Each structure stands twice: as structure tokens, then as C-alpha cells.
Amino acid sequence: MESKTLKGTTTIGLTCSDGTVFIADMRASWGTFIASKRARKTFNINDMVGATVAGSVGDAEALMRLIKAEAALYEMNNAEKMSARAVAALMANILQGSKVFPYIVQLIIGGYENEKPTLYTLDPVGGLIEEKMAATGSGSPMAYGVLEQRYSEDKTVEENIPIAIRALESAMQRDCATGDGISLVTITKEGFREYKKEEIDKLIEKIKKRID
DSSP: OGGGGOBOOOEEEEEETTEEEEEEEOOEEETTEEEESOOOOEEEEETTEEEEEEEOHHHHHHHHHHHHHHHHHHHHHHSSOOOHHHHHHHHHHHHHTTSSSOOOEEEEEEEEETTEEEEEEEOTTOOEEEOSEEEESTTHHHHHHHHHHHOOTTSOHHHHHHHHHHHHHHHHHHOTTSOSOEEEEEEETTEEEEOOHHHHHHHHHHHHHHHO
């Protein structure tokens, strides 16, 4: 089905003093057509590792199924969770080995281990870079404009969440392929947490009041 090649999004990953933040919109577009308003772009790999995906929906879903299975198998065999670094390295090898028929994706993989947040970006052919902050997708240039001015790795998760929301909203206002809701995830020493829509709405309301 052609919908498996839907593209267009904005995803953001941030390291903070006490954890990692992931945020993404929920629109899947096919050219100028909005094909879905409930697309999933943030994923739970294990309790301490998460990911965001931008690009082809089919490729993204296939990769997430594969890496979640590999992480579960690793945990069964080694009695410990796969680290964000190991997940990112394995994903880079998978992408590198698929250059002839590449997965059309941009990935951000991150987590929290040994009291330290980690974040990695991957391109479609396995290029792996460790970052403090990253944005992917068609709206990423607009998001970076906000992040470069306001983000700091020394801020806490609670302090950086409003910045991530404002960066994503900037992309939603200027990029037609970004929109239709927000998915927000944090990874701290308490583990992986996915925010409910009601919680995100309250955060957005607080930000608006602060601006006013």
C-alpha cells in the first residue's frame, strides 16, 4: 500500500542534567495530503532507551520491531538491559548493511544509564553521531532555531520540556508536514515515561500563560 511511504515530520531529542526528552508531532503526510493524524513517532525500546523516527512509515515500523526484539533477546541472554549506545550501534550496523536497498529514515536514539543521559542520531546508511540535542524531519530547521537559543544540557528535564514543546510548535506553525498533536516521552532514573494528552495540554497551557 502506498501509505507505507508517507513522509514529513519533526522529532526532537534533548539530553538534560537528569534525563533525556523526546518529542514529536503526530502527522503523517504524503506530498500535500495529510494521510494520518495519529502517526506514532516515539518508541520505547526498553525501560531506559527510547527512539524517534522520521521518514518512511513502513521502514520505521520494521526497524522498531526489529530493534525491540533484539533488545528483548539481549536482556534474556545477558540478564541486563541493552544500553542506548549498544542499541544505536546495532541500528547503525543494520542500516549500513542495507545500503543497496536502504531504509528511508532518520533516527534519534537515547536513554539514561549510569546517571548519564545519552543521545545519538543515525542517517539512512548508518552514520552514527553522539549529540546533546537533535532534531529530524522536514520541520527540523524551524525547531533548531528555537533550540539553539533556549536549550541547555545543564537544565533539568522539567526545564527543557517547555523548550522542546516551543521548538516543536515553531515547526508546526511553519512546516505543513508537521502537526496534529504532540507525543512526549522522558527517560530518567525512574525509567521510560510517555505523557498523556491531558498532561501535554496542561504543559502547553502553562507555557502560554508564561508568555502572556
